[in-house]
Amino acid sequence: MIDPSAGLDRAADVLIVDGRIAAVESHLDARADVPVIDAAGMIVAPGLVDMHVHFRDPGQTHKEDITSGAEAAARGGFTAVACMPNTLPPIDHPTVVEYVKSRARSAACRVYPIAAVSKGQVGQELAPIAGLAASGAVALSDDGVPVASAGLLRRAMSYASMFDLPVIEHCEDLTLSEGGVMHEGAWSTVLGLRGIPAASEEAVVARDLLLAEVTGARLHVAHVSSAGSVRMIREAKRRGVTVTAEVTPHHLVLTDESVQGFDAAFKMNPPLRTPADVEAVREGLLDGTIDAIATDHAPHAPEEKMVEFDAAPFGVIGLETALGVVWTALVQTGALTPADAIMKLSTAPASILKIPGGTLRPGSPADLVLIDPNRKWTVDAATFASKSRNTPFQGWTMTGKAVMTIVGGEIKHSDLEVEARV
Ligand SMILES: [Zn+2]
16 A cells, blocks of 8 residues: 555555545454455555646547546546646636536546636636636646746736646747647658757746746646756756646657657657657656656547648547556656655645545545556557547557556446455
8 A cells, every 4th residue: 555645655454434535554354334355466546646638528529528538537547637728618717617517527537627827728818717716726727828928927827826726837939839740859850840949848937937936826837848847947946936847658758759650649749859858857757856747638539630740739648558657667667666656646746736635544535546566458549438549659568557446435447357345
């Protein structure tokens, strides 16, 4: 049993009563009225929390909807996700926050809405932040695009602080990235594709760190992909700037070289960068500069992605592969301990968003994942619960899998060979 919130990493039993964790002890006697799950050889941990998903609902439900997205999340071991507001219409009004919350009630995991910074996410006028906070938005973001106006972002940060909401920034200077489809470097030159320089991310990270310092607001940098961003965030944290950051599984393991097959499953924004950047984001994850791993799950229908690389939309899915990628590439290799992985995939994102989860403390909602750390499996997108198939990990052999996902004491996904017995 691993619980980073309590420094717990040892063999134990957990008792769940009425959807909550009632006790965690070295040994608990079985109760006649409670089914027993034998998790010998498994890791029991707080359910994973993905603070960055796109569920396309409302508006583009042919790609994903809240039901299918939450099902994909539960299969991947996630018990809670926060969905980005770039829907149609965007989550820029309390009525849309209410819509997401109402659809989430019957979903396979908890789904929290992130609301827009600006009305329509077009960067002109502030969204009604007080109303969005009151209706249950857990953060503010114009993700998909950056907040281009520094003045607007400064005002958004000041308001967000009044409601203790983090502002999540998609850091990209559109005047530097315009027309780009992959990382600007040797591979973009070889492949003849227009590049997105690392500086387009870093310029906005620098600006946003200054604004976080001026306003005292909680800045969260989404999908950090470049060495320069890691360096600036590390330096800002040292000085006490209230900044947190996330990295995606794909930016931890893939480089721009993968684009050479012109497969749009390797096209996302920010793009895959160089081996030196991958090394830097890994170092940032290990030294605490990067707090969380988030998937940026971005579904697109096959017919939308099956076009020439230049024309395909940005984005890849990640909920059903995240744990496998992290376990295979970072835990099995000894780079991250299992407890560190759970911290980055659960405890840290829950605490950044101040949502329930990320802990097994008695009294908490019984949101748990059972991980088989040695289960070998092969990624086959055809079997995914997501409506979309755009994964860069198709055919990969993974070690480590979520074999059971429990949300509020209910089993939402099970692939466990030993079944529950009463
Ligand atoms: Zn983004």
